[in-house]
Amino acid sequence: MAAKLASYFDQASSIGDFQAKMKLALLTKMNSAQAASADDSPENIALFETAMKSIRDEFGT
């Protein structure tokens, strides 16, 4: 169970709602269900962090 990865989708939702979640899925190539079942490995976390940075930049927060 990857609670941390799944939480990125909540963060994305709070930043840009539906669009940001889609962008996060697009960049990480995982949807929220897949993120919830994936490992919270350092690589995955790094991937999501990079994607979140891109989303924050795009949505201006």
Add this chain to the structure above:
Amino acid sequence: MHFFTSHSIRARLYRGIGGILVLLAASSALGIALLHGLSSNESTLANKAQPYLADLSTMAVAAKGAANDERGYLMTADPTFLDEIKTKRDAVVYPTLADAAKIYPASSAETKAIKDIVSGYTTWAKARNAELKLYASNHKGAIDLALGANRDLRKAYEASIDSATAIADADVKSSDSSFISTSKTATWVLVGFLAFAMVVGIGFAVRLARSVSARLSKLTAVADKLSVGDVDGLEVDVAGEDELGKLADSMRGVVAAFQEMYASVSKKAA
């Protein structure tokens, strides 16, 4: 170096087609080299053995004519025979032998054989001229010479003509057998090279086609499902570091985004 290590389809195509072209170029170069060998064989026949034999034949006919004229004079005392010996026989024999001596290198067996003929014929011709001169004053003595010592001299140069002809015949046979052997080798080498190029080409084409078409049909199936919104449980099961692998990676993101969109919409609807 990137070109030789790249996994991209383009680089693989270039490498495969380039490899086949290199093989074909190598087989063409080999073919040209073998043809050169065949042409060299033919050239030896056309420029050496055949003219040499032709000169020997011309010379032998003229020498035989000289011997006939010698007998004709001894039988009839007709001076026309003496003129013929001078103008039609000796005048042909010596220049023809001189031509034949230029065909092969001076140190060759063929040229040495010609020198033997020249020496033998010259010796016989001198003895023959003396014999014909003697005929005016001593018929019997001249005929004895013609049937005795001078006949032996004639037989000697005729034997040297046979030796020279045997050498030239051996050259022709050797050249002929070399031609056949080179031609067989050339055929097999070229067939082998072309067969190898074909096997490599077919192997390359089949491998590339399998690799590309199998993954392309998987990606097409994913795109078909995406196009009708059938994204539930959809996965992009295509790997690779080439263009198709990259396309699959991008499609993974698109599928995930679609799945996320559908999940969000479903959640909102519920």
